[in-house]
Amino acid sequence: MLQYLVKRLLFAVPTLLAVLTVVFFIARILPGDPAQVILGEQASAEAIQALRLRLGLERPLIQQYAGFMAGALTGDWGSSMVTGRPVLGEVLNVIPYTIELTAASVILGAIIGIPLGVWSALHRNRLIDYVTRIGSLLGLSFPAFVMAIMLLLVFAIQLSWFPVISSGGSGSLGVRLQHLALPAINLGIIMAAYITRVTRSSMLEVLGEDYIRTAHAKGVPALAVVWRHSLRNALIPVVTVVGLYLGILIGNSVLTEIVFNRPGLGKLIVGALTQRDYTMLQGLMVVYTFVIVVVNLLTDLTYGMIDPRVKYQ
Amino acid sequence: MVEPAVLSVDGLTTEFRIAGKWHAAVRDIGFELARNETLALVGESGCGKSITALSIMGLIPKAAGRVAKGRILFEGRNLPELADDEMRKIRGDRIAMIFQEPMTSLNPVLTIGFQVAEVLRYHRDLGPGEARAQALDILDQVKIPSARDRLDDYPHQFSGGMRQRVMIAMALACQPRVLLADEPTTALDVTIQAQVLVLLAELKQRYGMSMIFISHNLGVVATIADRVAVMYAGEIVEIAPVGELFDRPTHPYTEALLRSIPRVDRTSDALVAIPGQVPPISRMPQGCRYAPRCGLKQPICERAGPPLEPVPGSGATHRARCWVRAGGTGAAA
């Protein structure tokens, strides 16, 4: 198992390098001179030249690339061009909030989505199934910020159950949870919509399998057939989808953090983008890539827990 | 037959809904199964053998199918009338079934030991430890090598033949009175087939079970069955003791079926395929279902379906569904 983990992490290195390379070259290939963008339209040629030197943009591309890669991998991500504080420190400050938010929304999505999907599959083509299918389709049609605004309007502004600005809450667990609730519900509902749909279709597939017929032929009660014989098999594709959904979830968490004014990677990246903080952006790209690699690994480990056919070697 | 039948099926008709209409997949199936007897159901795929077995088990999917008519008497009760939970208590305990596909019939995420023990836990109210001990005992009986070490293995770690042994172990765990075996050896290699057949015969003898053995392979049937029912397009067209059926096939379909299997005592050019196709269940002919493919067809055959009647010159145990060859009523037409 440990051996497998090490091996997987080693395999992740090429992916990491590839994404970093893509990030580096996208930033260089795209038109627009960062120095020009930072200093604005009216900047003098000398000022721009000076900034280009400071940013290392005058060095050969290969050297820039080597420097960028070396820095990215050793944790030397430079300092923010706006605040002057180390990028790594800034990122580490807010990352717990983003992890907390995404983890809570995945858990919430699973708690809502899995039972709903199972229920829908068991009542296939009945009213409850149609309602669930249409409802989940509606759920995943919501742009994350639209649902966030609606939740904010109803539960924070009208009902005042939750704070309007979810600063994250630094105090007690209760306060922290209160700040987490609405953003997590927002992402959780969208997550639940996806999970419901996959669970339903994968459950339908499993219910038609030969081994389910075997379970019935053995006289296993219907409820046990669902929970013990079907669900675990049905969850295998659900794990895949949750893993694939991560990209959307990260995007949605950016929007959610903006609407609820909540600290996190999303707010950091939008701030960096509007202020043209290139070092910060590069650092954030490394973080996102790393997160994706880690989540892919977690997904694979989850497979192993669910499906005994998966071998770690 | 002095002893009452263990299982008796009478007028069984099972229907499926296709495009909003109900169509009979099997029609007017009737037979009795004596204690310790093996009855083989044979016929081409799609003839309704498996539907018959699933109807007995009460496993026809409710959304699309139903047992429309007929009785299935077992231990004094009519099975189609039982509540779901009563039927569930019979399944796997008093009547058990093994399936054709050992590769897909075991749950891939549960251990072999659990899957065998589960039957005992539900039907015998055994605790986990006791059920496991008994499961081990059964796995030994079906000759799984070093079963003790393999209880915690998963199905993918077993070969096809071994998985079918596990299926048999699960089916026999509660010592059922009737075993339904749906093509249990079809998916296996020939040598493994023989081993599994021997094992089934042996265990049947030991437990005093009755068995319904479904197969399309007449060679296998000849070795294991006491009686044979030949099915065609959802009906039993001929039923007879195994020797009688092979010596005196009466229904033209049975004849054709026997001609279509290679045999060492016949030259290969006598091997004949049956012309034509089985009619689809939504477009059954009005008369005899075999008439469109039959060489002996008479005018009456297309007007009315023949009943299952004793074959002239045999005892009441040999019956066939043919105007021309059985019953005598239609022979003159």
Add this chain to the structure above:
Amino acid sequence: MTAVAQSPDAAPPPRSAFLQLVRAFNANKTSWVGLATMAIVLLVAIFAPLLATHDPVEQNILDKLKGPSAEYILGTDSFGRDIWSRVVYGARISLWIGTVSILIAMVVGSVIGMIAGYFGGKLDILVMQAMDVLLSFPSLILGLMVVAMMGPSIGNLIFAIALTAIPPFARIARAPTVSVKERDYIEACRALGYSHPRILTVHILPNIFPEILVMGSLWLATAIRVEASLSFIGLGVRPPTPTWGSMIREGFENILDTAWLSLVPSVAILIVVFALNMIGDGLRDVVDPKLKGERGG
């Protein structure tokens, strides 16, 4: 259960992609609802100049933040602009950016996927690896990066959204190409001396077309959502051009007083995305062979 499987009623699958789509629509009523809704939205976008009661960018400070009235059907925003007219014109922007970017992604992605699948070998491996890396990256973040670097304009938005949508089309075009090219008739075409482009367009494209179209409708929904998200963040089309995302953004700044401003465009986005998802979802059930078992019975 073999008897059921033998059901003869199923007509042979229709050959043309068009007929297949018609059948798909008839099989699922929600597809029709989605299509009807989209048709209406499309008409609104086309006839926006006729439907709009005001100039969408005309400011009328005296009438700012008015509620719905005969003059202003849905009221006015904080600059006194007519919300109804802005929503109607916003449909044009959303549909235009969404459709063009997805068409580009469809064409480019399909070509990449077909070429990779058809020629195989190292090219295939290299191209698909690149696609996987691109795919693993959150599309909104990628879009944010591109637009932020290139500056917000309709062209750049289209480029950014198309870029994030290329990998899925490349993937979906590649798999059938690989399997189709092994078939005998493709061998025969080669033996007859047909050129590669001809084989690809005449013999392989029709096979993958239905799936690409289904993906297209689902990704069009995503594209419209991403465009709105970028506008909401402030990286969309420059104001005062009316886009739904930027209208929500402006309304959101005054959310405590005038929630109305952000709710109207929110509902507009929701209707369009939901309708597109209904179309795509209904079609997918029929086109995706893995889900085919879901119907009937």
